[in-house]
Amino acid sequence: MTIPVFYSISDDYTKYAAVSLNSLVKHANSANDYTVYFLNQDLTDEHKKDLAAFGSDNIHIKFYTIDEQVVEAIEDRPENYLKADFFTMSIFYRLYIPDLFPQYDKAIYIDADTIINEDIANLYETELGNNLFGACMDSSIQYVPKMITYIKEVLALDPKKYINSGVLVLNCQAFRDEHFVAHFTDLLTKYHFDCIATDQDYLNEICEGRIFYLDPKWDAMPNENTEAIAQPGIIHYNLFFKPWHFADVQYAQYFWDNAKETKFYAELKAGLDNYTDKEREQDRNKLNFMLSKEDKTIKDPQNWAQVKKQGPVTL
Structure with a gap:
């Protein structure tokens, strides 16, 4: 049995992806077989070589270039911006995994700003039943009043059931059977929903009622309002407060322990040391800028x- 794991990255995110991949490889069981794919459009040959170096007899590193025709419906327009700030196509790649890889009935997707602390096979073994995917409730937004209002009033969803899309166990067969991509494309092009979390909002809406909620340890996100999870399976440095920019981020030591084992450690450490207070303040303000969409979208x-009052948008 092969355990397929997918990342989606742009070239400038290679060093962070390398740290995540290092943590995955360290905890992989030698008795299992893993294939790790990097979905991309712009990885350089040098960075492919850097990532491929983590491979072994039972861990196969592969690269898949996303054809622009596959994602041509997703335009560079404000409602598709990541965190309401800028456009990056890579955040949408995860939605196409089931169709692009029909050989898999099940797969794992993880963001590159993650650290894996146990065998990813344990997550893969999750029984999804008829659910379209498994994910964790988004704990990073539970203490953000504007985000809670947005989820309730704009998305018409329960904030306690709103998931984060940074870690997904995909029921690929169900995605294909239900023609998820066709439905997503139809909604995207027909309504141009102005989203705070773009791909994440679409997943929450389209798959409402068919989401398996994972143990919170599989998407432990830094949060100054909550105690750290004692034994996180996956740490996800969500939003703007990254350990390579902020020294006091919850779970930061996990990142640096893994970073030290990669060729990028000196570069990453220099990045933290040289990041200015002004840049950190700009990062803090990005959260407010992201949340400013709530004022507009609620009207x-x-x-x-x-739109949901006119009929269901779910599969």
Whole structure:
């Protein structure tokens, strides 16, 4: 049995992906077989070589270039911006995994700003039943009033059931059977929903009622309002407060322990040392900028809540 694991990255994220991959490889069981794919559009040959170096007899590192025709429906326009700030196509790649890799009935997707602390096979063994995917409730937004209002009033969803898309166990067969990509594309092009979390909002809406909620340890996100999980399976440095920019981030030591084992450690450490207070303040303000969409979208007559009154958007 092969355990397929997918990352989606742009070339400038290679050093962070390398740290995540190092942590995955360290905890992989030698009795299992793993294939790790990096979905991308711009990885350099040098960075492919850097990532491929983590491979072994039972861990196969592969690269898949996303054809622009596959994602041509996703345009560079404000409602598709990542965190309301800028456009990056890579955040949408995860939605296409089941169709692009029909050989897999099940797969894992993880963001590159993660650290894996146990065998990823344990997560892969999750029984999904008829659910479309497994994910964790988004704990990073539970103490953010504007985000809670956005989820309730704009998305018309329960904030306690709103998932984070940084760690997914995909029921690939169900995605294909239900024609997820066709439905996603239809909604995207018909309504142009103005989203705070883009791909994440679509997953929450389209798959509502068919989401398996994972143990929170599989997507432990730094949060100053909560105690750290004692034994996190996967740490996800979500949003803007990254350990390579902020020294006091919850779970930061896990990142640096793994970073020290990669060729990128000196570069990453220099990045932290040279990051200015002004840049950190800009990062803090990015959260407010992201949340400013709530004021606009709550009045939008074509927001998710209003469209859902006309009929279901779920599969």
